[in-house]
Amino acid sequence: MIALGLEGSANKIGIGLISHPSSNKPPIVLSNLRHTYVSPPGEGFLPKDTAIHHRAWVVRLIKQAVRQAGVKIEDIDCICYTKGPGMGAPLQSVAVAARTLSLLWGKPLVGVNHCVGHIEMGRAITNASNPVVLYVSGGNTQVIAYSAQRYRIFGETLDIAIGNCIDRFARTLMIPNDPFPGYNVEQLAKKGKNLVDIPYAVKGMDCSFSGILAAADILAHSTNEALPDGKRLKTEDGEIVTREDLCFSLQETVFAMLVEITERAMAHVGSKQVLVVGGVGSNERLQQMMGMMARDRGGTVFATDERFCIDNGIMIAHAGLLEYKTGITTSLEDSTCTQRFRTDEVFVGWRD
Amino acid sequence: MAPSADIAIEPIAPIEPPAPLAPLHALPPPFTDSNLEVLTQGAEALVYKTTFLTPATPCVVKYRPPKPYRHPTLDKRLTKTRLLAEARVLVRCRKEGVGVPGVLAGDWDNGWLVLEWIEGMTVRKVLDEWADKVKRGDKKEGDDEMLGVMRKVGRAVGRLHDIGVCHGDLTTSNLMLRQPSSSTEHASPLFQHRGHQTVSAMREAAMDGADGSEPSPPQPQSELDGDIILIDFGLVSQTIQDEDRAVDLYVLERAFSATHPAAEPLFQKILTSYGESFKGAKTVLRRLEDVRLRGRKRSMLG
Ligand SMILES: Nc1ncnc2c1ncn2[C@@H]1O[C@H](COP(=O)(O)OP(=O)(O)O)[C@@H](O)[C@H]1O
Numbered sequence: 316m317i318a319l320g321l322e323g324s325a326n327k328i329g330i331g332l333i334s335h336p337s338s339n340k341p342p343i344v345l346s347n348l349r350h351t352y353v354s355p356p357g358e359g360f361l362p363k364d365t366a367i368h369h370r371a372w373v374v375r376l377i378k379q380a381v382r383q384a385g386v387k388i389e390d391i392d393c394i395c396y397t398k399g400p401g402m403g404a405p406l407q408s409v410a411v412a413a414r415t416l417s418l419l420w421g422k423p424l425v426g427v428n429h430c431v432g433h434i435e436m437g438r439a440i441t442n443a444s445n446p447v448v449l450y451v452s453g454g455n456t457q458v459i460a461y462s463a464q465r466y467r468i469f470g471e472t473l474d475i476a477i478g479n480c481i482d483r484f485a486r487t488l489m490i491p492n493d494p495f496p497g498y499n500v501e502q503l504a505k506k507g508k509n510l511v512d513i514p515y516a517v518k519g520m521d522c523s524f525s526g527i528l529a530a531a532d533i534l535a536h537s538t539n540e541a542l543p544d545g546k547r548l549k550t551e552d553g554e555i556v557t558r559e560d561l562c563f564s565l566q567e568t569v570f571a572m573l574v575e576i577t578e579r580a581m582a583h584v585g586s587k588q589v590l591v592v593g594g595v596g597s598n599e600r601l602q603q604m605m606g607m608m609a610r611d612r613g614g615t616v617f618a619t620d621e622r623f624c625i626d627n628g629i630m631i632a633h634a635g636l637l638e639y640k641t642g643i644t645t646s647l648e649d650s651t652c653t654q655r656f657r658t659d660e661v662f663v664g665w666r667d
Numbered sequence: 668m669a670p671s672a673d674i675a676i677e678p679i680a681p682i683e684p685p686a687p688l689a690p691l692h693a694l695p696p697p698f699t700d701s702n703l704e705v706l707t708q709g710a711e712a713l714v715y716k717t718t719f720l721t722p723a724t725p726c727v728v729k730y731r732p733p734k735p736y737r738h739p740t741l742d743k744r745l746t747k748t749r750l751l752a753e754a755r756v757l758v759r760c761r762k763e764g765v766g767v768p769g770v771l772a773g774d775w776d777n778g779w780l781v782l783e784w785i786e787g788m789t790v791r792k793v794l795d796e797w798a799d800k801v802k803r804g805d806k807k808e809g810d811d812e813m814l815g816v817m818r819k820v821g822r823a824v825g826r827l828h829d830i831g832v833c834h835g836d837l838t839t840s841n842l843m844l845r846q847p848s849s850s851t852e853h854a855s856p857l858f859q860h861r862g863h864q865t866v867s868a869m870r871e872a873a874m875d876g877a878d879g880s881e882p883s884p885p886q887p888q889s890e891l892d893g894d895i896i897l898i899d900f901g902l903v904s905q906t907i908q909d910e911d912r913a914v915d916l917y918v919l920e921r922a923f924s925a926t927h928p929a930a931e932p933l934f935q936k937i938l939t940s941y942g943e944s945f946k947g948a949k950t951v952l953r954r955l956e957d958v959r960l961r962g963r964k965r966s967m968l969g
């Protein structure tokens with residue numbers, strides 16, 4: 316069976332085709348295309364501009380993806396699209412495209428939860444059977460484990476998402492958005508070495524990042540290179556704190572929080588596998604820290620590379636096809652979008 | 668502008684997980700050569716069972732090893748703060764008569780505490796075993812014994828909040844149900860009398876080797892009759908804010924529904940008994956509704 320997947324819940328539009336061979340063989344990626352809307356330096360991406368971007372690219376990407384997959388329209392079984400969560404206008408522009416295709420080609424629709432898409436894709440690629448999942452992206456921070464037909468949220472952020480925190484921290488320090496702020500923070504962090512105190516806030520399996528943004532403003536000010544040396548922030552040993560040090564400290568602190576809440580969930584459910592999904596999951600330092608934690612518990616960490624970590628159409632096609640095979644489709648009248656759509660609202664009929 | 672697109676036209680090759688290395692479980696001095704066996708690896712600590720001063724006095728060593736993934740400066744700071752917070756609150760709770768293990772010894776630089784041994788099991792395990800029995804048809808859902816346990820949990824959390832302490836990590840793994848015979852009989856000669864809380868008094872009691880030769884109380888009715896003991900206070904805060912108390916309950920509620928979906932209806936019992944446990948508990952329950960709503964409404968976008 317073959318599904319077409321359309322994703323556009325944030326600043327990326329992704330189109331992909333996947334095939335599930337009839338037997339127990341692993342799924343085959345037929346094509347996986349993506350285009351990213353990059354906002355001007357110092358700015359985040361606004362829903363309106365992002366939606367315009369997605370509308371401008373959607374037809375071209377679909378055509379190219381179908382051509383590349385080498386399939387005929389008749390071979391496609393269903394059209395899967397992201398129902399939510401995400402930003403309203405971008406979600407809608409992609410849903411309109413999905414509905415149009417559904418009517419044009421006479422194919423059923425399947426509305427997919429974006430987070431479940433990430434989880435199922437991660438499981439398929441890594442072969443992790445029943446992992447604790449850390450889902451970290453621009454809009455989400457959740458620790459999830461499967462139990463009784465649902466992906467249950469054990470812990471999450473109490474305020475802003477991790478990706479959002481890193482992006483805004485980067486903007487405060489005037490770090491560019493291209494290719495994306497988190498990538499630039501990661502590169503700068505590799506050159507940092509002094510650890511600056513940044514608020515560390517873990518509550519049970521939840522965490523909070525808003526205190527960090529307040530600290531970022533103050534830190535950005537006191538590390539401004541235009542200040543005379545005497546006024547700049549220094550370490551205990553009198554070394555001047557650099558932007559690289561701030562990026563390093565940010566990563567060391569927020570990733571330690573994420574690894575800690577993941578470890579708490581693993582201990583609580585008694586699992587030895589951890590799967591990291593979502594855009595922030597492509598950060599090598601986070602993967603490395605998670606690996607050290609897992610090894611210390613005699614377990615393993617599974618991570619995907621950026622093709623699948625960062626939002627993409629394939630994961631929507633894959634999760635949608637899993638649901639489609641249990642006999643569920645989304646009628647045209649119900650093919651709406653929703654900005655809020657919690658991971659545990661989805662009935663997972665395809666797992667034991 | 669060409670699409671900055673990834674092209675992947677191949678079957679997905681599963682990534683081979685690296686072979687796990689044996690975890691390092693070296694204890695700090697003075698336990699380095701003690702050959703203690705790990706009892707459990709909790710969320711942040713390794714827990715070992717041993718004895719304190721006399722062979723008849725079981726205890727646990729709760730060791731927070733350095734976390735290899737954490738920057739050493741951050742690691743030291745967190746370990747020290749949490750260990751001290753835990754020890755202080757345990758002492759305080761005991762003084763106020765809240766069910767917690769007593770503190771026997773500790774070393775914050777090396778990251779260990781020696782705590783009174785609690786004979787029993789975690790509520791996490793109690794609920795799992797109960798769910799198995801329900802599945803097999805040995806027990807029915809919502810049976811009185813289990814409701815009794817929930818009532819005790821609600822009361823225990825209420826007592827804790829009443830003395831101005833919020834746990835910070837209330838999960839069913841951090842609640843223990845003490846085995847009934849031991850709670851009244853010989854479980855902890857060190858802690859039998861209130862007022863015996865100073866370390867020297869504990870040592871004396873231990874040296875005396877009180878060994879449970881007291882008259883036994885009437886036979887317990889059921890293994891679920893014991894007291895609820897709260898453990899694992901590393902993330903504790905001393906506060907009387909309704910918000911903090913409500914968040915404590917919210918954390919427990921979510922841990923409950925995520926781990927024990929079958930037992931979810933039982934959680935209601937915890938709340939009812941919590942509501943009756945201290946003055947002001949009703950306001951906390953009203954606040955809990957706000958906290959829940961916030962959770963459901965929490966925006967999931969950047
Ligand atoms: N005093 C005790 N008596 C008996 N068992 C204990 C005691 N303290 C902890 N344990 C066991 O060890 C586990 C981990 O201890 P805990 O204090 O919760 O550490 P962590 O912070 O690592 O979760 C508990 O879930 C419980 O099973």
Ligand SMILES: [Mg+2]
Pocket residue numbers: 709710840841899
């Ligand atoms: Mg614990």
